[in-house]
Amino acid sequence: MTSSNNTNKMYITFWGTRGSVSTPGRITEKYGGNTPCVSVSCQDIRVIFDAGTGIRNLGMELLGEIKEKENPPSLHLFLSHTHWDHIQGLPFFMPSYHKNTKLTIYGSPYKGGFLESILKEQMDSEYFPVSMSAFPADIKIREISEEIIRLGPLIIEWQEQVHHPGGSVRYRVNFNGKKVVYATDVELNNIFNEKENSEENRRLGREYIGFITDADLLIADGQYTEDEYPDKVGWGHSSIPVLLDTAFRSNVKQVAIFHHDPQHSDKFIDELWIKNRAIYRSKSRKMDLFWAREGLTLAI
Amino acid sequence: MTKDREKTIRTKSIDLDNYKKGEASFSSTLEMSPKTFIGKITAARHAILEIMGEKKERIFVGEDEVIIGRTPDCDIQLLVENVSRRHARIIYKSEEYQVEDLGSTNGVYVNGIKVERCILRQHDIIEIGGVKIQFIEEKIGQDHDLK
Numbered sequence: 001m002t003s004s005n006n007t008n009k010m011y012i013t014f015w016g017t018r019g020s021v022s023t024p025g026r027i028t029e030k031y032g033g034n035t036p037c038v039s040v041s042c043q044d045i046r047v048i049f050d051a052g053t054g055i056r057n058l059g060m061e062l063l064g065e066i067k068e069k070e071n072p073p074s075l076h077l078f079l080s081h082t083h084w085d086h087i088q089g090l091p092f093f094m095p096s097y098h099k100n101t102k103l104t105i106y107g108s109p110y111k112g113g114f115l116e117s118i119l120k121e122q123m124d125s126e127y128f129p130v131s132m133s134a135f136p137a138d139i140k141i142r143e144i145s146e147e148i149i150r151l152g153p154l155i156i157e158w159q160e161q162v163h164h165p166g167g168s169v170r171y172r173v174n175f176n177g178k179k180v181v182y183a184t185d186v187e188l189n190n191i192f193n194e195k196e197n198s199e200e201n202r203r204l205g206r207e208y209i210g211f212i213t214d215a216d217l218l219i220a221d222g223q224y225t226e227d228e229y230p231d232k233v234g235w236g237h238s239s240i241p242v243l244l245d246t247a248f249r250s251n252v253k254q255v256a257i258f259h260h261d262p263q264h265s266d267k268f269i270d271e272l273w274i275k276n277r278a279i280y281r282s283k284s285r286k287m288d289l290f291w292a293r294e295g296l297t298l299a300i
Numbered sequence: 301m302t303k304d305r306e307k308t309i310r311t312k313s314i315d316l317d318n319y320k321k322g323e324a325s326f327s328s329t330l331e332m333s334p335k336t337f338i339g340k341i342t343a344a345r346h347a348i349l350e351i352m353g354e355k356k357e358r359i360f361v362g363e364d365e366v367i368i369g370r371t372p373d374c375d376i377q378l379l380v381e382n383v384s385r386r387h388a389r390i391i392y393k394s395e396e397y398q399v400e401d402l403g404s405t406n407g408v409y410v411n412g413i414k415v416e417r418c419i420l421r422q423h424d425i426i427e428i429g430g431v432k433i434q435f436i437e438e439k440i441g442q443d444h445d446l447k
Contacts, residue, residue: 006403011416030421266421277412288413295398295419296410 009299010154010175011041012217016054017292019184019223019237019259020085030266032294035085036259038182038219040173041073045152047173048077049182049219054294055089063094072100076151078158079107080185081168082118090119091128101137108169109143110160116141144169159211161186162204164236172211178300181212184221184259188238188246189229213250216300219292220247222257225272244276244289254288338375339364347397348436349376349390352425361397366390368428369402382406383429390420397437399426 016022016034023033035052048058066072075095080086095101107115119141123132132139149156155174160167163186170183190196191204212218222244223237240257247255260269269291280287341362349366351357359376368376369386378387384404391398397420401408409427410418420426420435427433 013417290411290413293421295396296413296415297417298414299401299416 006299007043008176009042010173010178010180011297011299012180012219013039013041013058013297014054014256014292014294015039015058016050016052016089017258017260017294018052018085018262019221020262022053022085022088023262027265027267030293031260031264031269031291034294035088036080036184037089038258038292040154040180042154042175043152044071044073045154046073046075047151047154047156048075049171050080050086050184051077051088051090051093052085053089053092056092056094057294059092059094059096063098066095066098066100072102074151075101075103077103077105078156078169078171078182079105079115080170080182081108081164081166082111082115083166083185086185087119087122091123091130096135096137096139099136099138101139103137103139105139105141106144106149107141108160108167109145110167111143115143157211159207163187163190165234168236170211172215179215180217180219180300181215182219183208183212184219185236186221186238187234187236188221188242189233192242192246209246209250212247212252215250215252217254217256217298218247218252219256219258221259223259223261228261240272240276244280244287247289248280248283248285248287251285252287254290256290256292258292260291336360338362338366345392345395346438347420348438349426350434350436352432352434361390361392363392365392367402378429378431380429380431383431387428388426396420397435399435404428 015037017032018035022035025033034054036050037052037054037058038049039058040047046062048055096103105119120132122128123130125131144158153175157172158169161170168185170181173180191201191208193201220243221238222240224232224239226239226241229239237259243257244255273291277289280289336359338359339362341360346360346362349359349361366375366389367386368374368378368388370378370383371385374386386402387404388402388408389400391400398417399408399410399420400417401415406429407414409415410424422437424435425432426435
């Protein structure tokens, strides 16, 4: 997924950063209009977070590797949850149409055994012309049962996030002493809320902070501005100030703000970036922050 | 460098003192002609790399790979101590321009973020060894007298 081949690094690429619904057009060209998809490439392992519409472009790039290599990389798709914007690209993931592909799809075990049926129903003939069973690829769908998942040199940890309608899962990739956290679709404002300082919220807050502490990269939901949030309470997404404050307190090194609101244009996001970067540059500790954009690859 | 690629003509030294930033001191020079074309440039597809500074230098790039680094064989030679010998490249892939780090010591930054690779968008600022380069894409259909 990148020409770089340093075996001691993870390469993180953003293929889709937009939340809720794909938003193509001139005013979203810079940060991108595709819905969530992030890849982590390390040695011969390809981890993918979410299958929003961004996964289509990732698939096109992976297809070259799959066709050319005798032993193509193994693909591991971790779903945060099954809302439309996180699974809608899956039918357009071209490696699924190639017999050399080995793809494992992971999701929450708390769906009552429905993960496989949800994904298959999306490709019911009422919605899509090709059924999932027609894919020539070797595809396994797994509801996560173990605490940690080992994929070659990578260790993947996960936690449930309750503050999103229907729930969602956050993941942490550990490699070579580095940590990358993917934690989208969660309403942190509900957890870190002084007015609802319940024991349950304190527990959830401790869990979240424990999970993200010292992360080298935190990819996290920051869909709303502080002004927008009051009209979106209960929709399952975080406001930018609460996200950044929590990340700063947790000693996160770099934050990629993710799941951009469909109403946020490139110009609007640029302004948010300038404003918030200035705030955190003036702090005692350095924390880099940026709004994730399609086509960006970082080495961690 | 491909056969049909034009040789970059380095006829002018530009003082990069205006790139002084923090503790770094760039007393070296960028060698580049005042108006440079790298590779085959067409009106339909080209972009401009504008070396930022007191005297802005514009380099027109087409669909050929452009290597940026410190050594003379690079398409764009930046004689700056923090630039690696072969530091970065600009490639045109899937009808988009991308910048890619070639394993440099000091990294490639786009709008202040250290990147391994990044699809470039209008007015992105690429930073290589402290030298800032603005990416300007000319849209298809705009007709230019390029030479």
